[in-house]
Amino acid sequence: MANENDPQSGTVRVWDRFVRVFHWALVAAFIAAYFLSEDETLTLHTWAGYTVATLVLARIVWGLIGPRYARFTDFVYRPSEALTYLKNLFLFRADRYLGHSPAGGLMVVALLVSLLLTTFSGMAYYGTRSETDGIATFVSRDVIGLEPVPPALYKGEMRDRGNHDVKELHETFVNITIILIFAHIAGVVLASLAHRENLVRSMITGGKRR
Ligand code: HEM
Numbered sequence: 001m002a003n004e005n006d007p008q009s010g011t012v013r014v015w016d017r018f019v020r021v022f023h024w025a026l027v028a029a030f031i032a033a034y035f036l037s038e039d040e041t042l043t044l045h046t047w048a049g050y051t052v053a054t055l056v057l058a059r060i061v062w063g064l065i066g067p068r069y070a071r072f073t074d075f076v077y078r079p080s081e082a083l084t085y086l087k088n089l090f091l092f093r094a095d096r097y098l099g100h101s102p103a104g105g106l107m108v109v110a111l112l113v114s115l116l117l118t119t120f121s122g123m124a125y126y127g128t129r130s131e132t133d134g135i136a137t138f139v140s141r142d143v144i145g146l147e148p149v150p151p152a153l154y155k156g157e158m159r160d161r162g163n164h165d166v167k168e169l170h171e172t173f174v175n176i177t178i179i180l181i182f183a184h185i186a187g188v189v190l191a192s193l194a195h196r197e198n199l200v201r202s203m204i205t206g207g208k209r210r
């Protein structure tokens with residue numbers, strides 16, 4: 001196989017192994033959490049959610065200490081640059097970037113923040129159920145200071161346990177994340193067409209043409 005960084009091969013290794021494993025593990029854990037959010041699969045749901053939270057926290061650390069293209073300093077631009085990039089992307093005349101584009105970088109930050117809010121609101125809600133213990137109760141009761149709902153106030157259904165307002169908040173963050181994900185995928189498709197390259201393949205192999 002040609003060396004990815006060999007000037008002769010015309011390919012540069014942009015996404016390191018951590019970023020690629022992080023990305024596809026995140027996609028799998030997010031989909032699992034989303035589709036396992038029923039009463040019967042609640043334990044699996046929380047573990048998929050904890051996996052998402054762990055991956056995102058690890059990615060934030062990697063964004064500070066990782067290699068060049070993984071670092072926040074490489075892909076956090078001014079919002080005005082992201083807007084200019086987006087405008088030009090729709091006109092199919094945007095500059096091509098080896099790492100994340102200004103709009104792509106902004107989306108990465110938005111996704112990470114939204115995923116943190118989704119997972120932490122999930123823990124905050126889960127911890128307001130009296131029977132819950134572990135990480136969720138620590139986050140909910142000790143860090144945020146929420147009171148658990150006493151079993152006497154349960155309305156029978158599993159779904160009605162816990163603090164309803166916090167549950168609504170969790171659902172709102174889930175929906176905001178879903179909207180961002182659809183915009184993210186649309187952005188990947190549009191940028192792939194505009195720059196005539198397969199960005200999904202790059203997130204698998206790590207390589208991009210020079
Ligand atoms: C199957 C659907 C998906 C595809 C095809 C896809 C594809 C991609 C591609 C190609 C990139 C690199 C973009 C670039 O070149 O600038 C990327 C980055 C990213 N995607 Fe996705 N994505 C998908 C779903 C998701 C989901 C569901 C999430 C969140 C739960 C997500 C979160 C991210 C994040 C955080 C990055 C930044 C990667 C990094 O720098 O660490 N993606 N995605």
Ligand code: HEM
Pocket residue numbers: 030033034037038039042045046047048049050052053115118119120121122123124125126136158159160170171174
């Ligand atoms: C990115 C990760 C997550 C996603 C995508 C997600 C998504 C969802 C969805 C779609 C629901 C269903 C809401 C409804 O019934 O209408 C839900 C409910 C819930 N989530 Fe999450 N969630 C995530 C993380 C977490 C975490 C980390 C926890 C706690 C450890 C958690 C705890 C809960 C609980 C307790 C419910 C209520 C389920 C029920 O009443 O049966 N979630 N979540």
